[in-house]
Structures are given as structure tokens and as C-alpha cells.
Amino acid sequence: MAMKNSSSQSNSSNRSRSAPTHPVVTLEMVARMAGVSPSTVSRILNGTAVVSAIKKAAVEAAIAQLGFVPNPVARGLAGGRTFSIGVITQAIDSPFYGMALSGIEHELDRVGYSALYVSGEWNAKEEAKCIDVLRSRRVDGIIVLTGRLTDKALKDCAKTMPLVVTGRTLKAPGLYSLNFDNFEGGRLATQHLIDLGHRRIVFINGVVHHADASERLRGYRAALESAGLAYDPDLVVPGDFREAGGLNAVNQLLDRQITFSAIFAANDQMAFGAALGLYRHGLRVPDDVSLVGFDDLPVSMYALPPLTSVHESADELGGLAAHSMLQILDGETPTGQVPAPFLMVRESSKRLVR
Amino acid sequence: MAMKNSSSQSNSSNRSRSAPTHPVVTLEMVARMAGVSPSTVSRILNGTAVVSAIKKAAVEAAIAQLGFVPNPVARGLAGGRTFSIGVITQAIDSPFYGMALSGIEHELDRVGYSALYVSGEWNAKEEAKCIDVLRSRRVDGIIVLTGRLTDKALKDCAKTMPLVVTGRTLKAPGLYSLNFDNFEGGRLATQHLIDLGHRRIVFINGVVHHADASERLRGYRAALESAGLAYDPDLVVPGDFREAGGLNAVNQLLDRQITFSAIFAANDQMAFGAALGLYRHGLRVPDDVSLVGFDDLPVSMYALPPLTSVHESADELGGLAAHSMLQILDGETPTGQVPAPFLMVRESSKRLVR
DNA sequence: CTGAAAGCGCTTACAG
């Protein structure tokens, strides 16, 4: 009778790769089998109109029997919707963004959407290119994970397609922003160190002009201020959100003979680098120097010693971003909020003894 | 004169999200401007036929002036090529696979291809679903990063679309495999520990039936054997390629009072977990226990102490996989080979003193 | 509630 797909290996000499000879079921075949018009099948598929129960049942039976899967490419051309969402990340291999992507993927997967990830490589110019690429791919919307595009660029983009952006607070038509409270996180981390008796607290900065980084720095300064501690520019060193940046920062500090008893790194990766720098100089965490990170990566609880860090749930953030996008696409107004930051205290921070 | 795209913010009341009102340039407009037929523009775009220099110049001028970008969705429908490659990864947020994805992205980006990443979640069933999703998305080919699909399933899939698979050696039409020498890597790591005088060497396994893991185990056994050391099943403990697995493994070992002086973990993430387990029990790396990992993740040089590990360049592997796919799509036969493994000796392994 | 028809933006035999 009916041949099964994969076992119907004909011995025809199809060497050509340009014409995939896979048995493909089209909507038209479904229509014919169900005895209705293609329009009706399409409407049932999209829930676009009320269809009589009899026809609906017939169509659904045909779909099941034929194993029909609508072709998203054709849907994209005809209907203008590709059921795909573009995601602009800074680097696909970053542990933090990797988790966010994972959260997005899971959320999108449930409703048959696909994600298109492109990496902005930490600079606005690349990010702008990403938008062009995604636009040309006709994605239905774009999720921008932080990044350094200007608010204006984002707003302009939102005029032509739905946007969800994380890492900043922005109001504009067609745009929903999801902001993690980086300021509060920075404040919490610093306050924790102050509470432990530290006075000379280093801040290792993130990528310059990256909103996340500057907000964390603001939090650091606010905590110092409210404790009546003077802000010392010598204690704030540049970083890059990567391990190497943390290592460099510590080397620099030690070279310049700056004294300090604690370090707050703007992310965990830099904290790891800083830890190595201290280790190389024979300084122990937390006995000689307390160390606090930001992000609370899954791996941070396996650091030696386990790292105290501001918890930020990247996969939850990603899921929320994806969910918000889906809501916008459904004509709803997203209302989701990012959970508040909290400090995960582990063993890398300790009361200052002198 | 000509208005610039982004500044032409008309004040029309376009609230509807279903009809993106972005000024879109079509091939037909290019054709009209250049005074040729759409067919000719298409041919120039695809290098599909020889076209007179004059027309070519005219078309190229029109493309530049209009800022035309071909619509991949339409190309996909009409030509059967979507200029996108599916990538099946185990988990998009895994550090190792993240690097591979990054390598793929960079390679594909250079030629205007996009990648569609889907996560197999470490099981064959999910991976099979991934193939379905990618097929329905009409990708031009699929890159399978390791995974647990059977050779047969892979070969069947290759009958309908080009496949590049890593993590195994397989020959079939339409399929190219890129295998990292996991056996040799496992052998190198174990031999290193043997050379340092270790006799009781633990092996922390990866995901069961995962080819990478079993090959590394084979290497471990081969090294023992060639050194005349007996294989002790007590020393081989299950793992999962994640930090938690390494931690569990060490806890288990210590609970069962198994004696050992060295650990070879089937990947770096498990080595981190193992390190924490040892730390919790007051055992020091490398003074009490030597530790060797596998993958040599970028972060491993920042572990405390920096981790000795078998170097495997995931981004290079990804780039190679993408390049091979592109070659297949161009009708060429890929010949790229994965670089041989080597051991990156750092500070977590040390001569056994007794 | 449902069809026939046009069209989305390209590519590709088919004819010159």
C-alpha cells in the first residue's frame, strides 16, 4: 500500500543536490484529500476563520494521515510571517548569553517558532549589521540582549518590527524593554563587602559604555556613598567582561601598588580572572582578599572557593523576553518583569580582620 | 531628492503589525531601473549564466543605488535554497558547544548563510525531532555536533540533504564526518598521569553511550594496558559531562573509600566539579590528587589551579564543519581534517610522591 | 462558512 517515507529508497540516479527529492506533502494535497479548498485548509491551520466542524475534522484527518507540515518558507512569502524571531546576542559562546539563548529557545520551541541568533561582538556597528541581516531574513521580531545600540536606533527599528530589548528601560511603540536591576545588584554586592568591614573595595568594570557595566558601577558608588566612604578612582579599573580582563585588572592594581582588601567584579568571568591574578601573587581568597562577582553563573558555585555573586537568572530573562515577544505578536501587551537581584553569598567573601 | 530610509517617518497611522510597512526593494525594481528583465538580474545575482558586461554594470549600479538585498524567503521558495544551515547541538548553553557554534557562525557569516541552532538535549529522540524541525524549515544542510543518533539514522538523513557530522567516522553519500581523535586524547591524558607515577587513576565518564565519552574511556584503558596496569572497574565512575557529575563522582568515590591519586575527567566541566568535591573533603589539587580534564575550555586556564587538559579546539571544529558543508553545497568534496589532540599541561597534575 | 483567484519575490526551464 502506502510506502513509508524513509524506506522508499528508490534506485533512481539522483545525484543532483539542488533538487531535494524528499517526498514533500503540500497543503494542496491535504485539501484534495479532505475534499475542500486550499483556502479552507489554510484557515484551519491559522485559526483565521470559523470553519464547520465536519470540514475541520476531515482536514485534520488528512493532515494526520499525510503527515503534513506547513512550509514556513512559503508561509513567510505569502503571509509575511516567518514564525522566526531574531536574537541579537553579544557572543553566542558567552556563558551568560548562552543561558539566555537557551531560555529563549525553550520558550519559542513550544509554539513552533525558531530563533535566529546573531552575535554583535560587543559593538554597536556589528549589532546594526545584525539588524540588517535579521530584517533581510524576514524575522517576525527581534530580541536584543543588551548591547550598545543607541536608544534612538532601537526606537527606529521598533517602527518597522516588534522589538524586545533587555538591559535598559525604554518606552516606545512596538518595543518592550526588560531591565534587570543592575544598579541594585551593584549596590547589593558592594554593601555586602562594606558590611563585612571592607573599606578599600576595587571595582572591575565591564565593557566601556555597556549599560550593564555602568549601572553596576553606579550601584557601587551609591553603596560607598551611603556608607560615607569616599570614591577613589584608583580603585576602579577597566575590564572587558572576560576572564582576561579580570586578570589584567589585578595585575595592574598590584603593579601600581594599590592597596585593597576586596574586589567586586562586574561579572563572574572577570572574577575568575581576578582570582587567578591573586593566586599568582600569592594572595588567597577570601583570607587576603574578598571577591564578589555578578551573574551567578552555574559554574560559579564550582569555583574555588565557591564565588559570592549577584544572582541574575539569564535563562529566565531569555524566556521572559521570548514570551513577551510572543505576546506582542499576538497583539497583547507584555507585562512580565525581571525578578529582583539578590546576593548569593558563598565562600569567596569574608569579614575583614586586621 | 531621494529620501533616506530611516528618516522617512511618515505620519500615517499604521498600527497594524501584520503588514510591516518597511520600504522594501524587490528584484523587479532593480530590473526596471537597469532596463533588463528580472531573469537577468537573478542570473547576475546567482552567477548562473554569462551576462554581457554592460547589463551587468547597469544591474550592479541599480542594486547599489536601491540598496537591494535579495529576499531569502522568496529565494527559498523559488529556488529550493534557503541559504541557511541547521545545526544540531546538545545544549546551546554548553561552553564547549557554544564555542563550536561560534566557529560555525563566523564561517557561515562570511558567505551570507545563516545558522539555525537547535538543541538535542543529550538524547537521540530530541535530536530526531531537531532534524524534523530543520527539514521543515528547509535548511540547505545540517551539521550534527556529535549527538547520539544512530549511524543509520544519519545515513538515511543524508539521502535527502547534505550532512556534516562531528564526533564519529562515517562514510556515506552526501555525508562528511569530522572526527576528533577522542581515543588518542584519552590515551594522552592517562599516559601523562602514568608518566607522573600515578597508578590508581580514576576515570569520570561522560554521558552514557555518548561516542565521545566511550572513546575517551577506550583511550584510558589502552594507556593502562600498555603500561601493564590492571583495569579496575571501581575506578571508573559515571558522569554526565556537567559539573554536578564530577562532584557526585568524587563524593561517591570517597564514600566508597576507594583510594586513588589521580583523576581523569572526560571533560573539563566535570573536572571542575571534581575539584570542588576534593576541596570539600580537604584534598588539595595537585598535592593530594592530580586532575586532568578534556576539552581545554578557555576558562580552564583560569581554574585554580589552572587545569591540565586535552586540547580540543571547538571553534576550529565548528569552523571546519561549516566550511565542509559549504564545500558540499558547492559540489566539492571536503577534505578538512580535525587537528590532532595534544595535552595542555598546567598545574593541576603533578608527580606522585610517596 | 467557503472557493476561485491573485499575489508574495524570487528562480528556472523554455524559447529565441
Added chain:
DNA sequence: CTGAAAGCGCTTACAG
């Protein structure tokens, strides 16, 4: 070397 025409597989006004 180049055009006119058909078609890829859907969706969506437009008419009943």
C-alpha cells in the same frame, strides 16, 4: 546572451 512565462507553497482580500 536574454525575456516571457510558469511555478515554488502558501495566504488573503474578494465574492458569494
